[in-house]
């Protein structure tokens with residue numbers, strides 16, 4: 001299913017939708033993904049945007065808006081966890097999601113590698129495809145990874161597998177991102193920079209994972225493998241090894257070494273060996289908001 005279909009299906013039960021974020025992501029969401037006719041408000045905490053028109057609606061201040069008038073809030077900003085905290089603090093009774101969660105929620109349906117690639121592209125996109133490949137060549141490695149897996153999984157395309165694999169290896173060598181095509185990655189995989197990144201062939205990544213440069217995600221000496229949840233950011237120089245389970249919406253700090261550590265959703269990990277310095281329990285916040 002495409003990002004648009006995923007968003008439409010996830011928001012189908014809700015009539016009154018508020019959009020949080022009147023920036024470029026909010027604009028894209030309004031233009032392409034959200035059911036525009038059911039969006040009744042746009043909120044943004046930037047005073048410069050408040051009171052201005054945005055896709056036919058007037059931007060309001062979330063601090064003073066009456067959130068009880070909405071069934072669901074679609075958060076369309078990069079720092080969505082801060083918005084989640086504020087929404088939960090305000091005792092909002094409905095549901096709230098980041099736009100990336102809505103885009104990647106297939107309702108349990110399997111997603112093809114090409115469908116995942118379309119969401120990878122949405123995250124990498126910078127103008128058109130040509131400009132994206134020129135300015136963000138690391139997207140090429142994600143694209144060849146998906147295409148190689150697609151050839152492998154599609155019987156008719158199986159003869160092209162080794163051709164695709166050849167180009168994928170070339171792309172990995174060029175971007176210095178060693179991403180074996182046996183890695184299982186959810187949609188929206190993104191490398192903000194080129195270089196120095198290594199994955200073990202059996203690693204599993206959730207949806208919308210961000211991997212910065214000079215990171216290693218691999219096995220420990222016993223061959224145990226980490227599982228990285230969805231919406232996780234692995235920052236510069238981090239090493240994640242062994243039987244680690246990183247909860248959704250977590251951040252691994254620059255140069256952290258995570259050795260077989262399991263952490264809940266919304267964790268921030270730093271240091272060597274890594275320790276959890278903060279947990280923003282997104283799941284608990286949402287449950288609290290829904291039950292209030």
Ligand SMILES: CC(C)(COP(=O)(O)OP(=O)(O)OC[C@H]1O[C@@H](n2cnc3c(N)ncnc32)[C@H](O)[C@@H]1OP(=O)(O)O)[C@@H](O)C(=O)NCCC(=O)NCCS
Pocket residue numbers: 193212235236251252253254255256268269270271277
């Ligand atoms: C992990 C990170 C996201 C945490 O950010 P934060 O929540 O704002 O954390 P704070 O700055 O409040 O720091 C909290 C504590 O953790 C420590 N800390 C933060 N990041 C750390 C890191 N990478 N390694 C070791 N300690 C770190 C701070 O010194 C501070 O310690 P203190 O409480 O003893 O003073 C951030 O520090 C980080 O590492 N960002 C990576 C940035 C990056 O790689 N960008 C890519 C650029 S190309």
